[in-house]
Amino acid sequence: MLDLRRDLVCCVSSPFDCIRIDLPRAALDEFADEIGAATITHLNFRHGVAVDDAVLKNIGQSLLPAVEHPETVNHLFLDYISLAFRAHVATIYGGLNQPRYTKNQGLAPWQTKRATEMMESRLEGDISFADVARECRLSRSHFARAFKQSTGFPPHRWLQQRRVEHARDLLLKDKLTLAEIAVRCGFADQSHFNRVFLSHAGTTPGTWRRRHRSAPAYTPSVSSHLETACI
Template identity: 30%
Template sequence: MHQSLTIDFTREDEVEKLFPSKPLLSSRDASLNGIHLEYYQHTANEVPEHAPKQHLILINTQVSDLAQYEQTLDDRWQWDPLREGHVVVVPAEVRNRACWHTEHGYILLSLDPTIFMLRAVEWINSDKFDLIPHFASPDPLLHELGLALKKETESGNLNGQFYFDSLTAALMAHLLSHYTAQKGQLYQNAGSLSRQKIRQVIDYIHDHLSQDLSLAELAKIVHVSPNYFATLFKETTGVPPHRYIIQCKIDRAKKLLRDREKSLSEIAHDLGFSHQSHLTYHFKRLVGVTPKTFQRKQ
């Protein structure tokens, strides 16, 4: 009996057994939350049969009008036209192979099955949360989330860890709601965040602006799931949590610039920005001028 390759998509040497070229973009060295992102552009190619150790989400982003995509998932076979925005879902350990005849670009997300299971237990009102295979079909939300994750990876996490967490939480929630064996209802606590709870969160944010805060960290304060916390926070404050955090950091930066006691690089470090350029980008976007121009005018 033919034995499929078993591929660990977190290991570059194993992925090279499948694809004719290396990814143009990879988060392998900095991936978080159990998700790795890679972006490929391939000419016509045939991917041999293999079984991934991770859950795979393939999001097609650049496809020619004549593109055809042949795929086998376990013992099922399908050959269909391929379009931009079509998404393929391959659960861990599912035998699959693929073949295409024109050049196309795609985002490949690999999800750690253990972390996915932990999120499922936390979020979904069901005891059946195994991913089920899906041939290429349109999914506008996964397409949008994939493009946002790609852009964030290209920028070196310009918007911070919290934004990345928010994107991955939305991705996980969508997969659990639409791609599991029993499409369960995600847990949602009734009501919204009380004044006391939102004050706790806001105080925590202001006390920890020097850190790259995570979504799970803030959700834990009010005892809700990360994905639901993001929804509750926006309903309560009117803005997504990652935008609120960035605004708080910029407000603090303005004060520090007025004080003239620290350099711009020191301010960026003290506010949890991984690069001074990230502070400059967000400052100009929100204030309208660069930090140096702002400081000169004070």
């Protein structure tokens, strides 16, 4: 971890790959204000000394697909990762005490309905985490916890599942090409559609379409189990 207020000198002896994440002071202040905590005055770490932090490592690894295919990333995913990163740094290195939430603190029924309706209406496009949280009259951090408690999935995973379900409907009912379905379901292109669909269904969209057009009607379910998804 590095303090960008100080002069930085880096000596590299061999090639390597890295992900750099800058965290502005304003982002920490915004997070503290959002959860009603005191402003973080400083971060407790040794400048330039490697930190063995499993959480930060996992956050970095989760961003690798976004780095490799930036055109395929949705705003909900990036907002969710940004929130997790700020919360971890603020708590572990900034000494911020976050409010304790009990396990039954999910969304109210009207909030669940509003959040899912908003995301359903934007299957073809993109939607920001902040917009959905605002509609539910919650801070982003509270909304993230409550949505997962109520639905079982983080918002971006729920949205991705619905896009795959919608794609399955179109694969059966319409004569659209795979590229056209990809666009209608909010995927960047057919390649992105193929990767995500494969991670959910275990097969490619084309193979799934051929197999199910000759089988009994497929009935999608929003509450179906969400397999590990490709971003």
